[in-house]
Amino acid sequence: MGNGTELPHNPAEPAPWISTKQGGARVKRRRVSWDQFSAVATLAPSLLLLGVFVYGFIAWTGYVSFTNWNSFIPTFSFAGWQNYISVFNTFRFQSDLRNIVVFTVLFILGCLVVGMALALLIDQRIRAESLFRSIFIFPMAISFVVTGVIWSWILNPQTGVNLILKAFGVKTLPTWFLSTTIVPNITLGQIQIGIPLALFAVLLAAVWQMSGFAMAVYLAGLRAISEDIKEAARIDGSGGWRMFWSIILPQLRSTTTTIVIILTAASLKVFGLVYAMTGPGQEFVTDMPSLNMFQTTFQGDQFAQGAAIAIVILLLMAIFIVPYLISTLRQGRAS
Amino acid sequence: MKLANVLKAGSALAVALSLTAASAAPAAFAAQSSDLQIFSWWTGVASSKALRSMIGVFNHEYRGVKVTNEAVAGGAGSNAKAVLASRMEAGNPPGTFQVHAxxxxxxxxxQAGDMQPLNALYQSQGWYKVFPKSLLNLLTVKGKIYAVPVDMQRGNVTWYNPGLFKKYHLAPPTTFPVFFKDAAVLKSxxxxxxxxxxxGNWEATLLFSDVLLGAVGPAKYDQLLTGKASWNSPGVKEAANLFNRMMSYTNSxxxxxxxxxxxxLVAEGKAGMNVMGDWAQGYFTTALHKKPGVGFGWAPTPGTKGTFGVVSDVFGLPSKLKDKTPTLNFLKVLGSKQGQDVFNPLKGTFSPRLDANPKLYDAYSQAAMKSFKRDRLVLVIGQGAVNPGFTNSFNNAMEIFVTNHNVSQFVSALTSAAQSNPLS
Incomplete structure (x- = not known):
């Protein structure tokens, strides 16, 4: 490295990468290369760990999904698409795909609507604002497993909230997560396509837990909208709903995108909530790909099929995340 | 100076790497030859206490051998299974590990060639005479015995509420006609x-397993579970129909x-009967404080009198193990009368040895021991007794069958499950 004529760097001085004002062109060039080196050196450990423990294992899972390793004993002979074909041909996995799509769409809609409503209410400069903010965001601090257990008690048809409904004279009590009804019930492949009503019980718990997060992000977004724009709109005579639809909502577009992306990721890998609350459910009305993957892999010892399910989940995730990444990159370049 | 910085960064990296490496495989290479590593899922309150007492008996005879349960040290449940599989493959197996018979x-x-036959050990310990032959059959592959049974539980038990049965003059449901007669009275x-x-998506599988056993009898049932008979058979359909009829008498x-x-529900008199393995009796006595025969009654599930559904934990000898002596010594204690008499009362199970002391157990276990010695022994689906892939597919088929009651769809799902997951 150094050629001896360099200024020695002693600990009392600021580090070379901090000072940029002093020094001639020759030294500056050297400093840039030192910057690059230190950047690489700083990032290398985490890149290496990410490379091995995330991307390496994704590659490994992908490899396993094309092998015949479907028993306790590892066998790595090539199976082609066989694992994917047999997984897609099961009633259970077809149900999983239906459930995860229905769940994700309704979960995100629910969180956006509830979160926005809460944010708008809190944004009215109410008294004890921070208290309410905390109350609404607290559920997020709870583990999904705890949420699942508590809501399975609340919504248990024999013991939970139904007893209150009964006391109020409700005749036909909801069966919550025990319902096997699917609306509108169109037969496709081996399964019925539609919205399994049992999922609403799970959605109730999930939205309860995560809408506080949407609220917090929306609140930050609302506070970032400049008063000038709102003032101008007011002078132009718009208020109330008109103001919300035409001024506030368009300003919150990127906020909404952020929430949608984060919640989608949470939704596609939902496991603990369903595992603790309902399990796969009768006729797999509340089953999710992650649950299927876990049981296939660790209870059935069908490692290759489990890996195939994992890769499908990854691809589902990519469908949502990649467009977002591309658009952020474009925005980054434009600015 | 810069060189020093580079070295610093480099050494930080090395530390980070070695930390991750160290946490990934801590004990695998640290064991001394005199120590014994075991894999056991006995980590609950009662079962870990029972295991500790068994290790106590072992250490009394073989001093200085430290026994560690690697399944606890390396993470519980499915993680332990994966760790066990990779260590077996890498030629670094634990001393012994727990599996179901x-x-x-x-x-x-x-079948993978990872286990060593124990016929010589059985010979030297006189175990051929001590354990029922039909139990040893469940541990035998091609004439060679591969494991030592430690405890015994029964999978085909109907638990009922004696108060209700007395009140309505009902007979214990030992046959299907009696079961349905009792059920009709209770419903009315x-x-x-x-x-x-x-x-858990396994309880209905257990119920069906018992219904199947009662419907087709132990001989045909054995053939089904060992892949010697087709699942697409009238007997399986009959069992599925009986199961459907039973489902019309359950809670929703x-x-x-x-x-x-x-x-x-049974203990409180809200329900008349329940079919569950006899781990339920520990729940009745310990958690609900009910007396056997007074607070809860039991009978073999309908049509299975004279047959005992075996759920037994066994330990074997990995063939790739370098020093086999500590394991063989441990297996001797696991199979011994002394070890089993200490272990089983604490665990809530009973000893599968024919010379086990009944006085150590309560009224239920004494009755179960009598049946065990007399009855024909069979396996129970869903209790680690058949190909796990088959069990998983079976559970999946059951999850659909409990709701749609479609017998032909169910039977064809079982048939294809048995084809894609060989049972022998």
Whole structure:
């Protein structure tokens, strides 16, 4: 490295990468290369760990999904698409795909609507604002497993909230997560396509837990909208709903995108909530790909099929995340 | 100076790497030859206490050998299974590990050539005479015995509420006609006849396994479980129809319940009967403080009198193990009368040895021991006794069958499950 004529760097001085004002062109060039080196050196450990423990294992899972390793004993002979074909041909996995799509769409809609409503209410400069903010965001601090257990008690048809409904004279009590009804019930492949009503019980718990997060992000977004724009709109005579639809909502577009992306990721890998609350459910009305993957892999010892399910989940995730990444990159370049 | 910085960065990296490497495989290379590593899922309150006492008996005879349960040290449950599999493959097996008797994981390991036969040990310890021959058959592959049974539990038991049965003059449901007669009477009095819990998606499989056993008899049942008979058969269909008929007498919220809650319904008189393995009796006596025969009654499941559904934990000898002496010594204690008499009363199970002391156990276990010695022994689906892939597919088929009651769809799902997951 150094050629001896360099200024020695002693600990009392600021580090070379901090000072940029002093020094001639020759030294500056050297400093840039030192910057690059230190950047690489700083990032290398985490890149290496990410490379091995995330991307390496994704590659490994992908490899396993094309092998015949479907028993306790590892066998790595090539199976082609066989694992994917047999997984897609099961009633259970077809149900999983239906459930995860229905769940994700309704979960995100629910969180956006509830979160926005809460944010708008809190944004009215109410008294004890921070208290309410905390109350609404607290559920997020709870583990999904705890949420699942508590809501399975609340919504248990024999013991939970139904007893209150009964006391109020409700005749036909909801069966919550025990319902096997699917609306509108169109037969496709081996399964019925539609919205399994049992999922609403799970959605109730999930939205309860995560809408506080949407609220917090929306609140930050609302506070970032400049008063000038709102003032101008007011002078132009718009208020109330008109103001919300035409001024506030368009300003919150990127906020909404952020929430949608984060919640989608949470939704596609939902496991603990369903595992603790309902399990796969009768006729797999509340089953999710992650649950299927876990049981296939660790209870059935069908490692290759489990890996195939994992890769499908990854691809589902990519469908949502990649467009977002591309658009952020474009925005980054434009600015 | 810069060189020093570079070195610093480099060494930080090295530390980070070695930390991750160290946490990934801590004890695998640290064991001394005199130590014994075991893999056991006995980590609950009662079972870990029982295991500790068994290790105590071992250490009394073999001093200075430290026994560690690697399944605890390396993370519980499915993680332990994966760790075990990778260590077996890498030629670095633990001293011994826990499996269920039957054609599940034990058979997989034997077929992979990873287990050593124990016939010589059985010979030297006189165990051929001490354990029932039909139990040893479940541990035998091609004439060679591969494991030592430590405890015994029964999978085909109907638990019932004696108060209700007395009140309505009902007979214990040992046959299907009696079961359905009892169920009709209970239903007419507003009591749920059969409490069912299926939150774990294995309880209904256990019930069906027992119904199948009662419907086709032990000989045909054995053939089905060992792949010698087709699942697409009239007997399986008959069992599926009986199961459907039983389902019309159950509570509707079974998906929300765990097995303990179903037994609680029986204990409280809200339901008449429940089918569950005899681990339920520990729940009746310990958690609900009920006396055997007074607070809860039991009978073999309908049509299975004279047959005992075996759920037994066994330990074997990995063939790639370098120093086999500590393991062989440990297996000697696991199979001994002394070890089993200490272990089983604490665990809530009973000793499968024919010379076990009945006085150590309560009224239920004494009755179960009598049946065990006399009855024909069979395996139970869903208790680690058959190919795990088959069990998983079976559970999946069951999750659909409990709701849609479609017998032909169910039977064809079982048939294809048996084809894609060989049972022998």
């Amino acid at each position: 039957g054609g599940g994981s034990l058979l997989s390991w034997v 009095h507003g009591v749920t006849p059969l409490a069912l819990a299926n939150h 919220d079974y998906s929300a319940l765990h097995w303990q809650q179903a037994d609680q």
